[in-house]
Amino acid sequence: xxxxxxxxxxxQFVKEINFNFEDIKNELNLRLTKYEGLVYDNNSIGEAKxxxxxxxxxxxxxxxxxxxxxxxxxxxxxxxEKKVKELVALVDKPIxxxxxxxxxxxQQKKGEKHNRIxxxxxxxxxxxxxxxxxxxxxxxxxxxxxxxxxxxxxxIDGDIAKxxxxxxxxxxxxxxxELQVKDVYLKTLDLSAALNEKTRLxxxxxxxxxxxxxxxxxxxxxxxxEVRPEPKQDVQEVSEQEPVMAIDFRVWATRRQLSDLKQYxxxxxxxxxxxx
Numbered sequence: 001x002x003x004x005x006x007x008x009x010x011x012q013f014v015k016e017i018n019f020n021f022e023d024i025k026n027e028l029n030l031r032l033t034k035y036e037g038l039v040y041d042n043n044s045i046g047e048a049k050x051x052x053x054x055x056x057x058x059x060x061x062x063x064x065x066x067x068x069x070x071x072x073x074x075x076x077x078x079x080x081e082k083k084v085k086e087l088v089a090l091v092d093k094p095i096x097x098x099x100x101x102x103x104x105x106x107q108q109k110k111g112e113k114h115n116r117i118x119x120x121x122x123x124x125x126x127x128x129x130x131x132x133x134x135x136x137x138x139x140x141x142x143x144x145x146x147x148x149x150x151x152x153x154x155x156i157d158g159d160i161a162k163x164x165x166x167x168x169x170x171x172x173x174x175x176x177x178e179l180q181v182k183d184v185y186l187k188t189l190d191l192s193a194a195l196n197e198k199t200r201l202x203x204x205x206x207x208x209x210x211x212x213x214x215x216x217x218x219x220x221x222x223x224x225x226e227v228r229p230e231p232k233q234d235v236q237e238v239s240e241q242e243p244v245m246a247i248d249f250r251v252w253a254t255r256r257q258l259s260d261l262k263q264y265x266x267x268x269x270x271x272x273x274x275x276x
Contacts, residue, residue, distance in 0.1 A: 035051070109145070113143055116149060117156075118134060120152075121134045121156055124156065128160060131163075132159075132186070137155075142155075163189065167185070170185060170194060173198065175198055175202075177198055181194045
């Protein structure tokens, strides 16, 4: 079944619309010469308006004829187009019905394929089930008819093996930041990103330790110099060598100086008491 044009025949289609093109063109070239470089002044402005009206009138006549011929040429085509579209609509109806069935069939096949992928993943994921859900490695292209099940299973096996190997690599580092590093890896599945996180955490710790050491050094510098006590002498020896004397005196000193003085007296076994 094919569409056959009865009329006009192929050699009867309008190939060209002939009209007095050259005659009009030549006459226009002659008549329009007078307007080249023409300048109107205040006295001839009325003539300018007349000339403009004459030219616009001729232009409008040309355009009207063009539109008339176009309409005549398109009339048979528009009728032809309308009839062809009616035929196309008749064909579209069963196409739509068939397309719905084909899409439903393809959707069913995709659903079955998705279930096979899910079953294979469940059987092989093992202890990584909580760490590597299927959605993390799923590829929508797997559902295309051109994707073979074997290639999909190989891809899943490769992802599982890679994640296991990468996690082992992180464990073998024996870093104190193992959990943080593994967390970054499981979020990105990128070993380089995880190792960069390890480096970042180690550098951060080193900077904090350096800061703490600096703070401790500053505190130590602000502390007063330690007063080292003189070597203790045995009380018996002092009493035998020198007589013990009692002297009352008043001291003007800061709280820290008084504390240091008291410590000094105690360190040297010098007895002190309140003056009554």
